[in-house]
Amino acid sequence: MKINIFVPGRLCLFGEHSDWAGKYRTMNAEILPGAAVVTGIEQGIEADIEPSDKFEVYNTAAEIADVWRDFSCRMDSQALKEEAKSGSFFCYCAGVASYMLEWYRVGGVKITIREMTLPMKSGLSSSAAICVLVARAFNKIYNLNLNTMGEMNIAYWGELRTSSRCGRLDQACAFGVRPVLMSFDAEEVDVQTFNIKKELYWVFSDLGGVKNTIKILASLNKAYPFPTNDLERMEHKALGEINQDIVRRAVKYIKEGEDKALGLLMTEAQAVFDKYIAPMCEDELRAPKLHALLNDEEVKSLTYGAKGVGSQGDGSIQFLAKDEDCQRRLIDYLSAKGLSAYSLTIKPRHSVRKAIVPVAGFGTRLYPATRILKKDFFPIVDRDGMVKPVILILLEELVDSGIEEICLVLGSEEERRQYEDFFEKRLSDEHLLKLNSKAQAYEKRIMDIAKKLRYVYQSEKKGFGHAVYLCRDFAANEPVLLLLGDTIYRSESNKPCVLQFIEAYEKYSRPMIAVHEIPLNDVSYYGIISGRWIDKGKRVMQMTNITEKPTSAYAEDKLGVEGLHNEKHYYAVFGQYILTNEIFEQLRVNMENMEQGKRGEVELTTALEQVRSAHGMLGVQLEGKMYDMGIPQAFRNTIMHYSE
Numbered sequence: 001m002k003i004n005i006f007v008p009g010r011l012c013l014f015g016e017h018s019d020w021a022g023k024y025r026t027m028n029a030e031i032l033p034g035a036a037v038v039t040g041i042e043q044g045i046e047a048d049i050e051p052s053d054k055f056e057v058y059n060t061a062a063e064i065a066d067v068w069r070d071f072s073c074r075m076d077s078q079a080l081k082e083e084a085k086s087g088s089f090f091c092y093c094a095g096v097a098s099y100m101l102e103w104y105r106v107g108g109v110k111i112t113i114r115e116m117t118l119p120m121k122s123g124l125s126s127s128a129a130i131c132v133l134v135a136r137a138f139n140k141i142y143n144l145n146l147n148t149m150g151e152m153n154i155a156y157w158g159e160l161r162t163s164s165r166c167g168r169l170d171q172a173c174a175f176g177v178r179p180v181l182m183s184f185d186a187e188e189v190d191v192q193t194f195n196i197k198k199e200l201y202w203v204f205s206d207l208g209g210v211k212n213t214i215k216i217l218a219s220l221n222k223a224y225p226f227p228t229n230d231l232e233r234m235e236h237k238a239l240g241e242i243n244q245d246i247v248r249r250a251v252k253y254i255k256e257g258e259d260k261a262l263g264l265l266m267t268e269a270q271a272v273f274d275k276y277i278a279p280m281c282e283d284e285l286r287a288p289k290l291h292a293l294l295n296d297e298e299v300k301s302l303t304y305g306a307k308g309v310g311s312q313g314d315g316s317i318q319f320l321a322k323d324e325d326c327q328r329r330l331i332d333y334l335s336a337k338g339l340s341a342y343s344l345t346i347k348p349r350h351s352v353r354k355a356i357v358p359v360a361g362f363g364t365r366l367y368p369a370t371r372i373l374k375k376d377f378f379p380i381v382d383r384d385g386m387v388k389p390v391i392l393i394l395l396e397e398l399v400d401s402g403i404e405e406i407c408l409v410l411g412s413e414e415e416r417r418q419y420e421d422f423f424e425k426r427l428s429d430e431h432l433l434k435l436n437s438k439a440q441a442y443e444k445r446i447m448d449i450a451k452k453l454r455y456v457y458q459s460e461k462k463g464f465g466h467a468v469y470l471c472r473d474f475a476a477n478e479p480v481l482l483l484l485g486d487t488i489y490r491s492e493s494n495k496p497c498v499l500q501f502i503e504a505y506e507k508y509s510r511p512m513i514a515v516h517e518i519p520l521n522d523v524s525y526y527g528i529i530s531g532r533w534i535d536k537g538k539r540v541m542q543m544t545n546i547t548e549k550p551t552s553a554y555a556e557d558k559l560g561v562e563g564l565h566n567e568k569h570y571y572a573v574f575g576q577y578i579l580t581n582e583i584f585e586q587l588r589v590n591m592e593n594m595e596q597g598k599r600g601e602v603e604l605t606t607a608l609e610q611v612r613s614a615h616g617m618l619g620v621q622l623e624g625k626m627y628d629m630g631i632p633q634a635f636r637n638t639i640m641h642y643s644e
Contacts, residue, residue: 007133008044009118010173013037014250019168021239022184027225032240034184035247038172043117049137052110061116084161096134096158128170131155198257201327202344209314219281238276263304263320270307289314302326358409358467359485360458401499407454407474423450463601469587482577486629497624514574515619523555526572530559541619546609
């Protein structure tokens with residue numbers, strides 16, 4: 001079993017130093033809790049992970065080939081701890097591995113780094129990223145069911161086993177490329193994610209200067225836990241009440257997309273740092289390179305604001321560019337000055353970020369074509385004129401709607417190889433060069449989709465509910481989207497059907513089933529949803545019943561939904577669901593009951609109706625059409641009409 005994972009670096013947008021300052025509340029209750037806004041960045045570490053009897057870290061990434069030596073150590077606590085204290089390139093990895101071994105009694109893991117785009121020693125927490133990577137590798141290989149906060153904490157405690165003295169905000173990279181609000185109250189750390197309204201265009205750059213982070217931290221820590229003079233009291237005020245106010249406003253501006261106000265706040269935060277904190281270590285924090293760029297007129301014309309990064313000083317600098325074009329021009333300008341510059345675009349995100357797609361069936365109704373090709377790979381002409389496998393069209397819609405991780409339920413490892421051959425195996429140079437420019441660019445999109453794929457196996461066919469239940473660890477208590485692997489969708493609005501569905505969930509925060517209207521004569525082919533509309537547009541329904549394949553007579557008598565003029569309409573499942581933890585818990589109960597009875601199958605419809613009855617559920621009518629691939633007649637219709 002080989003799994004691909006990616007962990008980004010992290011950038012502290014606001015609130016640097018408040019993490020360790022807030023920890024001193026264990027000694028002085030008058031110190032206010034620390035607060036910071038932190039985000040993962042687009043640059044990071046991509047690796048393949050797989051089980052091993054040892055702890056191994058290898059590299060195939062060209063970016064770090066000149067500083068790399070492959071590493072292997074037996075899974076022995078003392079040997080790993082010695083490596084952690086050695087100060088070697090791999091000490092951080094060994095620190096986390098030793099922690100995992102002691103607390104979780106795991107076996108080994110092999111990590112092969114495929115790509116390293118994260119600049120090291122630039123205030124972007126490359127050490128924290130590698131620690132999170134190792135924690136996540138053990139978590140996934142040994143199915144430890146740790147949530148993101150658990151991985152973050154293990155990465156922190158593992159790094160503390162080295163000579164490093166990392167801050168608590170460093171491991172926020174575990175939450176991915178999204179802003180998070182962190183609070184630090186003595187030993188307690190809280191992380192809250194939040195959404196934003198519009199894209200924000202950051203640039204960060206290595207100043208190429210020299211700074212002594214150890215000296216900076218030692219100087220600033222002298223003011224804690226109890227200030228003894230005015231200078232130290234100024235530092236307490238800056239990292240306490242002033243910082244809390246700045247962070248509160250930063251979250252507001254980021255949420256609302258108020259980029260101009262956010263840029264001005266960056267400039268204000270830098271001025272506070274220079275006035276209240278920098279005097280504690282003036283020789284390191286005078287930062288002439290940093291301030292030269294802050295005052296550069298060309299930089300000012302392209303940005304709304306800028307400030308230092310991390311411990312500050314002449315390490316790195318961050319800018320909020322006015323737009324995407326200014327972001328590109330700023331990078332070009334900094335590069336012309338000989339500085340390494342990187343983009344960071346923070347995009348609106350949704351609370352539903354995971355999706356499940358079961359594709360484990362044999363496709364018997366499409367025999368004999370399915371003897372050689374899974375039905376999810378049958379070709380369809382898409383609306384852009386390209387011929388694509390059905391599963392690729394479905395996965396594209398998920399990615400375009402903001403889904404970050406996709407779990408495919410397969411029947412076997414052999415089926416997974418088909419996916420790996422298509423999504424991960426690169427074309428030969430000869431083949432690639434024969435493609436036109438549009439197709440060559442599309443190759444990268446396919447490879448990018450591959451990074452989001454995860455796999456589970458339904459080796460025993462115990463029903464559709466069983467297939468979904470196998471993804472409970474992947475869901476990890478988050479709301480998760482479920483789509484059928486043999487169905488594709490065509491939106492009739494400017495938003496994909498999946499995005500319409502996710503936005504409905506964010507408004508109501510309830511488990512949901514997407515529905516579409518069908519003729520009364522067809523109800524016996526579908527799961528039928530009935531209920532009452534709760535919105536004026538009659539798009540969202542409070543469900544009162546889910547009935548699997550009823551007769552026309554029963555549906556006419558019991559399942560009609562009232563329309564605008566009191567007429568009856570009939571609604572079937574549209575092939576999209578948003579599942580919450582209540583549904584996975586109900587599937588667990590149904591699985592146990594089935595095992596005790598030693599017969600039958602676990603059906604999703606049964607669990608959905610049980611949850612609807614106990615907790616309520618909504619039906620959402622989307623603006624779009626669904627196209628089924630599961631039977632010959634529907635497949636013919638899809639081929640003929642999908643791309644119209």
